[in-house]
Amino acid sequence: MATSYEYEEGHQHSSAPDSVGYDPNFVPDSVKSFVVHLYRHIREKNVYEIHQMYETSFQTLSERMFKDVPWPSVDAVAPYVDNDHVFCLLYREMWFRHLYARLSPTLKQRIDSWDNYCSLFQVVLHGVVNMQLPNQWLWDMVDEFVYQFQSFCQFRAKMKNKTEQEIATLKQYDQAWNVYGVLNFLQALMEKSMITQILEQEKEGLEQFTATDGYDYNGGSNVLKVLGYFSMIGLLRVHCLLGDYHTGLKCLQPIDISQQGVYTIVIGSHITTIYHYGFANLMLRRYVDAIREFNKILLYIYKTKQYHQKSPQYEQILKKNEQMYALLAICLSLCPQTKLVDETVLSQMREKYGEKMLRMQRYDDEAIALYDELFSYACPKFITPSAPSFEEPLVNYNQEAYRLQLKLFLYEVKQQQLLAGVRTFLKVYSTISLGKLAAYMEVDESTLRTILMTYKHKTHTVDSEGKVISNAELDFYIDDDMIHVIESKPVKLYGDYFLRQIVKLEGVMTDIDRIKLE
Amino acid sequence: MGREMAGGQKQPSSATSYTVEQLVAVNPYNPDILPDLENYVNEQVSSQTYNLDANLCLLRFYQFEPERMSTQIVARILVKALMAMPAPDFSLCLFLIPERVQMEEQFKTLIVLSHYLETARFRQFWDEAAKSRHIVEVVPGFEQAIQAYAIHVLSLTYQKVPRPVLAEAINLEGLSLDKFLEHQVANNGWKLEKSSSRGQLVILPQNEFNHPKLKKTTAEIVPLEHVTRIFPILG
Secondary structure (H helix, E strand, C coil), X not given: CCCCCCCCCCCCCCCCCCCCCCCCCCCCHHHHHHHHHHHHHHHCCCHHHHHHHHHHHHHXXXXXXXXXXXXXXXXXXXHHHCCCHHHHHHHHHHHHHHHHHHCCCXXXXXXXXXXXXXXXXXXXXXXXXXXXXXXXXXXXXXXXXXXXXXXXXXXXXXCCCCCHHHHHHHHHCCCCCCHHHHHHHHHHHHHHCCHHHHHHHHHCCCCCCCCCCCCCCCCCCCHHHHHHHXXXXXXXXXXXXXXXXXXHHHHHCCCCCCCCCHHHHCHHHHHHHHHHHHHHHHHCCCHHHHHHHHHHHHHHHHXXXXXXXXXXXXXXXXXXXXXXXXXXXXXXXXXXXXXXXXXXXXXXXXXXXXXXXXXXXXXXXXXXXXXXXXXXXXXCCCCCCCCCXXXXXXXXXXXXXHHHHHHHHHHHHHHCCCHHHHHHHHHCCCEEEHHHHHHHHCCCHHHHHHHHHHHHHHHXXXXXXXXXXXXXXXXXXXXXXXXXXXXXXXXXXXXHHHHHHHHHHHHHHHHHHHCCCC | CCHHHCCCCECCCCHHHHHHHHHHHHCCCCHHHXXXXXXXXXXXXXXXXCCHHHHHHHHHHHHHCHHHCCHHHHHHHHHHHHHCCCCCHHHHHHCCCCHHHHCCHHHHHHHHHHHHHHCCCHHHHHHHHHHCHHHHCCCCCHHHHHHHHHHHHXXXXXXXXXXXXXXXXXXXXXXXXXXXXXXHHHHHCCEEEEECCCEEEEECCCCXXXXXXXXXXXXXXXXXXXXXCCHHHHC
């Protein structure tokens, strides 16, 4: 079992909080000013300023004053913001997020954070929120909600070193981070927001959502709508964590990922969407779909990553980038489709995994070990959603879910292991008899027939509509006992390219029109 | 060559099953519908219908509350998933079933059966299935569904397939194979040919996978939504 599989538990600092000198009730002037201004901007619906304070000031203050201590408690800041209920919920959400990122939360804090999400989402679901919040913030809420759920499941699954106190607390608060609760919140946000219908209506031109980046310019609130939108991505991720790839992809269906959308505005959401979409398709053996989307996003990250260097998400972006290269390497090893991949991405991938990919083509244990290594490095942090049985001897079961997914994946790899060999031979022939190929491959003819049929079965997938689709770059058919090889020539598609250029040209001409010559 | 040919399992259409589908759509995360879903699995077995989403939903509830799991129901779901080949449904189900449950004898057998089908080793598959009648025979239509899958794989692979290869894949020989071929010739465009070297050859209907010329020249399709982007410019 690969050792590179680490849990994100306490992913920044695992040291205990430096409580010396930390007084949760002391509010420094800079924090006073921060909450007062943030509160005012929220009331005035000044999304631009909110975004600045959220993205920049909060990070700067955290870096300067709360590097390894929590922010002041919500009760201490409440008087400066009229004790505003919703603002306090938002503040606490950020408070916990900061705590999770920089310290390690106690069990009690995990449970309190769950309660805070419940209150926050209930307020949103009851439609009493009339503010506009930046997409980045709303994405971070959904993202953090799912992360804390995953983190809680991992934490709970390590039963061995739990104190009696902790076990009693776990039993007492068995609803905290309950998997039904988590899924139902995401589902409720999605349904209540009517986001699926909004996206449908937008296609018919009856509604605007993507065009306004999800914001509401008619005085309404964007919070429920956008939370509902991001919840679909949250659901995709939760289902992937549970190993339910089919349902995960179904949850994402209302979002057309072949086009830009609100999900591409926030880099974190863009990456999370494609990473899980690609991974789910890899597990469903729809390699071409996975390759296509990995290629697009890896190219995008390659071109834009310098703009995110100062972002708090930069480290996460780089990590997911590396993981997606590993997943792409797996996909291309199982389903060579290099024509689908951009030169830049291809050369990056070869630099990282070129040598490993060569060895993955072989039919031996080392190849399997490499698939194991790459999968373990790049897979999501699978979880066991059920509560432990407190009666039995307490054992850690935090790796169980991961081991199962890994085992089933390697099972698939083993079923495909002979296919690389067939591919090599078929590449150099236009026709070859079964007998001759069997001799080359050192198998008997009937075994060869099963290998060739396996090749066909594994390279043809059933898509979400039940249609059979070929994923093979190299295909063949058998006539009696003669194999005929077909090399597919990719057809260049120009339509989309021209459409994009037309729009671009129009933009340039509008710009030129605006120039006034003195 | 859609999914409907895979085993000839129809989507349920009766009024009662429609209700279960609705239940799943409205309550995908509500464990109260667990008993309905269990009954629905049995109904799928007896009425030879199939609904992957409902079955995955049930496996999800089992995953969340392992103490409510019925291994008998899980076994039936897995047999139905095998019958849905070439779709990857069997793996989709396994992803949700805890490893210690998969260790049980009946599940080990089903996993072996799936392995033979995934690697197109039909001879071994039929031998193993014969030894495990008690598991697979409780589900009507099992044999026909696997035969349909075998024919699917053969049609992807062969233009002309020797009779013994076909016989092995669909586990028919002699008179029953003759009858089967007669039926296919009459209804599905199969043809028979005498091969010089080894008896009869079966000519399978052409499709885009066994006949490169039929491969749709991916004529470029631009969806209307993409064209709408330039409407303002054209105006």
